[in-house]
Amino acid sequence: MTYVSCFYHAFAGAEQxxxxxxxxxxVLAVNQENxxxxxxxxxxxxxxxxxxxxxxxxxxxxxxxxxMSTMQRKLEDFRDYRQVRKPPCVQEKRQLEISFNSLQxxxxxxxxxxxxxxxxxxxxxxxxxxxxxxxxxxGYEEWLLTEIRRxxxxxHLTEKFKQKATPCMKTGPEEEMLSQKDYESASVDxxxxxxxxxxxxxxxxxxxxxxxxxxxxxxxxxxxxxxHDAASVNSRCQAICDHWxxxxxxxxxxxxxxxxxxxxxxxxxxxxxxxxxxGMEGSAHRTFILPRILFxxxxxxxxxxxxxxxxxxxxxxxxxxxxxxxxxTNDILRGPVQKGGAATPKIGxxxx
Numbered sequence: 001m002t003y004v005s006c007f008y009h010a011f012a013g014a015e016q017x018x019x020x021x022x023x024x025x026x027v028l029a030v031n032q033e034n035x036x037x038x039x040x041x042x043x044x045x046x047x048x049x050x051x052x053x054x055x056x057x058x059x060x061x062x063x064x065x066x067x068m069s070t071m072q073r074k075l076e077d078f079r080d081y082r083q084v085r086k087p088p089c090v091q092e093k094r095q096l097e098i099s100f101n102s103l104q105x106x107x108x109x110x111x112x113x114x115x116x117x118x119x120x121x122x123x124x125x126x127x128x129x130x131x132x133x134x135x136x137x138x139g140y141e142e143w144l145l146t147e148i149r150r151x152x153x154x155x156h157l158t159e160k161f162k163q164k165a166t167p168c169m170k171t172g173p174e175e176e177m178l179s180q181k182d183y184e185s186a187s188v189d190x191x192x193x194x195x196x197x198x199x200x201x202x203x204x205x206x207x208x209x210x211x212x213x214x215x216x217x218x219x220x221x222x223x224x225x226x227x228h229d230a231a232s233v234n235s236r237c238q239a240i241c242d243h244w245x246x247x248x249x250x251x252x253x254x255x256x257x258x259x260x261x262x263x264x265x266x267x268x269x270x271x272x273x274x275x276x277x278x279g280m281e282g283s284a285h286r287t288f289i290l291p292r293i294l295f296x297x298x299x300x301x302x303x304x305x306x307x308x309x310x311x312x313x314x315x316x317x318x319x320x321x322x323x324x325x326x327x328x329t330n331d332i333l334r335g336p337v338q339k340g341g342a343a344t345p346k347i348g349x350x351x352x
Contacts, residue, residue: 048126052129052132056133062143064226068151071144071148071151074144075144075148078140093126093130150226154225157218157221157225158233161218161219161222165215165240167211168212168215168243178247195258198251198254198258202251212240215240216237216241219233
């Protein structure tokens with residue numbers, strides 16, 4: 001019995017020792033696993049944070065490009081960032097958060113104190129850096145799309161400006177025509193023809209004035225959209241406006257000159273008629289000649305006397321009247337009154 005008791009106590013002690021050893025091994029295994037989990041986030045954290053710091057300056061670069069092709073390449077690069085470069089980093093961030101939460105849970109179950117990473121390597125630091133990255137990314141996308149729309153609008157406006165400005169920049173014979181003084185030696189019918197031609201030119205000029213206003217509006221919008229070659233556009237627009245102002249000034253001067261010439265012609269005719277025949281005391285030209293000539297000048301006698309013969313007819317009438325005897329002229333003037341119903345002399349009676 002003594003031996004049996006000794007063997008019993010020996011085997012019982014060995015079993016307790018084995019149980020204790022197993023417990024110790026389990027504790028060590030848990031500690032090693034916790035230490036491994038605590039060390040794993042460090043390289044992942046550093047790599048992710050470095051990528052964020054490297055990406056943010058690239059997204060903050062908002063340098064405006066002049067050409068649409070360059071901005072299209074930037075848009076393609078941004079799409080590549082969104083679809084290729086960013087997804088692995090998103091996965092790493094998610095894995096980092098999972099590892100950190102798992103470690104804290106195991107430490108809590110093992111009655112260990114919570115894991116506290118070193119300063120600047122906390123999960124909250126990653127979350128804040130990632131939030132800043134997404135804000136910069138959103139701003140970059142909005143800026144990129146705005147710039148592309150702006151360049152598209154600029155391309156449309158520059159093409160429209162060229163189409164409207166090119167015809168206006170062509171120097172035609174307008175200035176030379178407006179500077180002519182062909183009216184100085186023109187007859188009455190020629191002056192009328194020149195005035196009709198000038199009125200047609202003024203109508204055409206007014207119709208094109210709207211085009212000049214559109215060109216100025218396009219140039220202003222190009223400046224507001226910060227067009228890179230705005231100086232050239234402003235120069236062309238100013239040249240067009242100056243050219244149009246010159247045409248307007250010359251047009252008004254020519255109209256004034258034609259009006260002056262027309263008044264001079266009428267005053268000359270009235271001056272010649274005012275001298276009258278000898279001894280007539282002005283009654284003849286007031287009674288017949290002046291009304292008849294003014295009737296012709298107003299255009300009512302065009303069918304009776306062609307316009308190109310007006311000067312000749314007037315001169316002939318004056319010569320005939322000036323050389324008629326005084327008695328004859330007085331009879332002509334008194335004829336319709338004294339004899340009643342006598343026909344008024346026609347203008348052909350005084351022509352050669």
